[in-house]
Amino acid sequence: MSSDLEVDPAGIFCHRVRFQTPFKPDIKDMSMPVGPIKQHLLAAIDAACRAAYDHAPEGLAIDFPPDLQLGHFAAGCFPLSKTLRRSPADIARTLAAAIGPDDLIAGAAAAGPYINFTLRPGRLFGEAIAAILSAGGSYGDSAAGAERRVMVEYLSPNTNKPLHLGHLRNAALGIAVSRMLAAAGHPVVKSILINDRGVHICKSMLAWERFAGGATPHSEGLKGDHFVGRWYVRYAIESEKDPSLEQGTQAMLRRWEEGDPATIDLWKRMNRWVYDGFAETYRRFGMDFDVFYYESDTYRLGKDVIAGGLAQGVFGTDERGNTVFHLPEKPFGREKDGALKKVTVLRPDGTSLYITQDIGTAILKVTEHDLHSSVYVVGSEQEHHFKCLFAILAALGYAWAPNCHHLSYGMVYLPEGKMKSREGKVVDADDLIAGMQELAEEEIRRRDPEKRLSAEEIRHRAEVIGVGAIKYYLLRVRPTQSINFDPAESISFDGFTGPYCQYAYARIFGILEKAGGRGLSAGGADFGLLGNPEELLLLKMLIQFPAEVASGVAEYNPSRVAVHVFNTAKAFNQFYNKHAVIQAESPALAAARLALIRATAAVLKRGLELLGIGVLENM
RNA sequence: GCGCCCGUAGCUCAGGGGAUAGAGCGUCAGCCUCCGGAGCUGAAAGCCGCUGGUUCAAGUCCAGCCGGGCGCACCA
Structure with a gap:
């Protein structure tokens, strides 16, 4: 029997069960390789x-x-x-x-x-290294989740402005958790819910219509999402001066809902610009999605479910005519006057709310994709929303409701405070990625004074290093921690960073390459010659890796893997600094150490892969 | 007011009930005739927010406080 089913459905609201997992790894198990x-x-x-x-x-x-x-x-x-x-x-x-x-x-x-x-x-x-090397790049993987398909929804962008640093934290988590769940054997479906309708979308549309004079991303030489974002900002400026613009956006939303062809055309045209821009950012950051949900499709969902629930008595009607759900006292408590707390799921006029469509979308996901569980990567400010959503799904009798999980993460604060895109107080995702790649490129050129690298090779390396640095910076702390974005710290390639881990891998590759050139191999290794403190510490890190991955999956916490990869790289650097591999005292010792560092490279590579970070054989 | 998150070295953070609480950055002092210095070694730096409790054992679990953050529903 699945451990999930043993959880009291009401228990999903307990803090403890935030760590409920699609499967239950035995952390102190007899796992490979020892x-x-x-x-x-x-x-x-x-x-x-x-x-x-x-x-x-x-x-x-x-x-x-x-x-x-x-x-x-x-x-x-x-x-x-x-x-x-x-x-x-x-x-x-x-x-x-x-x-x-x-x-x-x-x-x-x-x-x-x-x-x-x-x-x-x-x-x-001998036994540990053999087990790692024979795993063939999937060391630490398990088949525990094979029967349980999971959907991971992440990013949820709006189509009125470009992506920012907060989206990158979301994406880094979504990518890493998807990969970690897959490593635990789960079939994984990655999805995105695009917020492409509503009054905020009409703002950029209205500003473009009034002030752009027919300009396009092409005519301005701008990435489409940045182009549209410019009009969103322009709207904010103009509506300060002229409050009547707000009526314009309301009218535009009504026309959109009525299907007015001109409004729909404008909407489609501007969304296309944004999607073209987003696609480029997805590619740069390594995001990919199997399923795209659009709010313009899903916003009507859920009403029929609520009608059915109303008939069953799951929902009620309040004095103002709202359809409401009374939240169970167990986790939610009561109002001061003793009444159960409630959440409105449908307005009196029958129009839907955020939660209405989320109910419908949640059900749609499960039925369309035969899911065992659903993970939502969304900021911590929406914890209450998801608690309500999951409570409603449970009340509606969906057996899978306890398997819904809100992967909640803390905010990203800038030195000046919280990010606010309306005020332009953001770190733009594309700018950050480009900036990090430039820094990486400088570093690469500094190491290539004879200019032997092709421009393409430099660009490729800079991309892997730059994006790796950003992802690592965002993943190295646990999700519940808020991040104080420190520009100086975030651009560092030294110490507890992605490039440090990548560098250890490249160093090992360099040694292996050189060893191969000298005809050395791991054959004839005498593992009985190993055992100094540095070798032991390194081996310990390799042995612990599967348990760290399992913990990370169980907690939906990629920082487990990030920290362990760093510790492994550090253990390797300490070993490397003190002991020779190729020039070891005997061929049998050299062979044993070659095998040890090959196993190390496998762990570093797999660990970084799980975080969505690439490795380079030369950097 | 209620709920959730955070509080550990100067700063940013790891620490899954067990042996002497760790890392990065910063500071100071060192290491390139030797497999890649994005590296390594060493030093200084801690009432683990406070007070109780559970336990043979608490940074870790529980309760209550004190700071800070985020929510608390007909916005998304």
Whole structure:
């Protein structure tokens, strides 16, 4: 039985269940690549415990000790303390003494309440590296979600202005979460809901009609979305001077709803400009969508559902004639006067609201695409809206309602405060991407004084590095954190950044290439020669990767992966700085280290891929 | 007023009940006859917002406070 179905439908409102997941990974599991090794250690403890206490141990977990000099793996004896009625330290001492060396275990020692195991490095490194390399680029993937199709909706742009930094955070999350869900085995459908109708869209239309004199993106040499955005801003300026413009937009919206051909033509024409512009930004940032929903199509949806719900008594009517939904007391509380809180789902005149169409769209998504669950990547300011939406879907009796998830993320603040596109206080997405690519390009040229790189190669590298830097900056903190956008920090390529991680990959590729040129390979590796502190730390990072991915999926939190990729790159740099690979003391050691760094490259690449960030073999 | 999020080093942030709380940036001091310096090493820098509680064990869980942010419905 699916864990999802065990969740009390009302439980979806609890904070805890925000981390409800399409599947439930066992984080302390026996996962690859060291599952068999952990099993072996548990079996050794089991045998020792039976011998010493005539008791089968339960609840023990094999973890890493805080310092790998203490041992390669450790087990805390706390769970045994109660049943054996001895101190954990006493138990650890007894069990460690009873565990002798074998073909895997080199030694077991007690340290306080812990049993620390030192393994034979040939087995430890050999088995882990073999598992990683044999996974063929999909290390860390699982098939757990194979039967559960998920839709991830992200971006939700308006067609009256270009995309800004807030959209990029949204997109970075949407892209990464889609990839991570896919890595967990889920079939994933990526969708976008485009807000292409309403009075705010009419504002840019009206301003263009009145003031543009027939100008087009082509005539102005502007990207279409920027061109339309210019008229949206112009509207704001003009309506300050002439408040009567507002009646003009209201009239235009009425004409649009009546299907007035001239208004519809203008609307289509301007939207086309915006979509052409958006398509370019999608391409630059690596966004892609399987399904496009337009509010001009969906805004009528939901009314029939509400009519049906009204008949079933799910909805009621208030004194003003609104159709309303009474929110259950459990999570929502009550009004001061004791009445249940309510949400209006239909106006008295039968026109729909934001939530009306969202109800319809939610149902449409599931029925059209046979979904198990639905993820909405939308800012935290809409948390209440989605709680209401999911409550209504549950009340309507949809079994999948508890599988709807609002992936809520914090705001992006500029040094001057919150972004406000109406006031032009935004960081434009295209400007930011272009700016980062320029910086990357400068850096690339600085490293190519002899100008051996083609313009095309430079451009390609700059794109991967520039976009990678932005995405990493936006993904490295957990989604619930708001981000204080620091221009200086965001353009850095040093330290905790995407380029740092990409650089480690390129360095490894350089070594592998050079090794190949000298006829060295991983063949003939003697993994028994590995085991210095830097090698151990690096191996630990590689081993932990699948668990980090699983946690990231479970929490819808790409920062898990981002942080781990950085730690892996750092561990590699520390190793690299202290130990030679190609020029190692012996060919058998060189071969073993080559295998180790090949496995490292695989983890770095896969981790960055899950974040939607590309790697370069040379940078 | 109610709900949610955030509060950890000067700044920006990681920390999935367990061993000595970490990183980046910044500051200071070092490392290029040696596989790529977008790198590495070291130092200084912490009442983990406060107070209680649960637990053998709390930055982590619970309660109550104090700051800051976002919402609270007929806008989207």
